[in-house]
Amino acid sequence: MRLTRTTAAVLLVAASIPAFASAPWTPEPSCYLNEQALETLALSAELAAFAPGLEAPALAVATVEDRIEPASPSAYAPREMLVKMAMKLRDIRYRRGGRAPSTGFDCSGFVQYVFAQALGIDLPDNSISQAEAGVRVARNELKTGDLVFFHTRGKGISHVGIYLDNGRFIHSPSSGKRVRVDELSDQYWARRYVGARRPEVLSS
Numbered sequence: 001m002r003l004t005r006t007t008a009a010v011l012l013v014a015a016s017i018p019a020f021a022s023a024p025w026t027p028e029p030s031c032y033l034n035e036q037a038l039e040t041l042a043l044s045a046e047l048a049a050f051a052p053g054l055e056a057p058a059l060a061v062a063t064v065e066d067r068i069e070p071a072s073p074s075a076y077a078p079r080e081m082l083v084k085m086a087m088k089l090r091d092i093r094y095r096r097g098g099r100a101p102s103t104g105f106d107c108s109g110f111v112q113y114v115f116a117q118a119l120g121i122d123l124p125d126n127s128i129s130q131a132e133a134g135v136r137v138a139r140n141e142l143k144t145g146d147l148v149f150f151h152t153r154g155k156g157i158s159h160v161g162i163y164l165d166n167g168r169f170i171h172s173p174s175s176g177k178r179v180r181v182d183e184l185s186d187q188y189w190a191r192r193y194v195g196a197r198r199p200e201v202l203s204s
Contacts, residue, residue: 078119078202079144085118086110086162086170091178098172099125107159110172110179111147114162121201127160134197139184145202148184150192157194 095104099113108127115121124130131149142148142163150159152174161171164181172179182189 081118082114082145082162083164086114086164089114089179090170090181092172093178094172094175096175105172105179107161107172111160111162115199115201119201121199123199128157130160131157131195131197134199135203137196137198139193139196142196143198143202146196146198148196149194150189151194152192159192163196 089101089105089110092101093104094106096106097109098104098106099109101113105113108125108130111127111130112123112125115123124133127149130147134147137143137146144163144165146163148161148163148169149157150161151157152159159171161169161182163169167184168181169184170179170181173182184190184193
């Protein structure tokens with residue numbers, strides 16, 4: 001086929017137009033999170049603190065931690081606040097008569113400190129007196145925050161811990177040990193279990 005001069009000119013102009021000119025325009029991807037995305041990540045980071053095993057993306061913590069205001073105590077149920085405070089104190093050493101993290105805790109000092117810091121409640125300062133406060137609770141009706149008592153010396157009450165869930169409790173065991181979580185079903189504790197009490201603040 002013979003090309004006329006006009007047809008050749010048209011083909012030449014068409015060939016000079018870049019190929020991408022006919023493609024639809026798309027915006028470049030942004031490397032920055034918008035405000036809505038930041039708020040979503042912030043929420044994930046806050047919830048992760050109360051859901052063991054679930055962690056917010058590292059980016060969320062690094063990016064928005066300064067923007068997250070501490071929640072007021074009234075934002076959480078008393079039992080959740082007790083657990084949060086008690087678990088923060090794991091691995092603090094035992095000390096007879098101890099009443100603070102800086103010195104160490106004995107069993108009743110640990111319980112007294114947790115309730116005071118988490119709920120502003122001033123419990124008695126020894127396990128025997130703590131066992132006389134609140135409402136008696138059957139073992140099959142235990143709830144988070146209930147106090148569990150044991151006889152580790154003789155037949156009287158001599159040890160106390162805070163019940164968590166699923167048969168677990170947290171306590172400051174004895175000299176040379178540290179605050180830890182144990183199972184009520186463990187042979188040692190099962191044989192020495194005396195009973196449980198529910199402080200008045202948790203009775204409602």
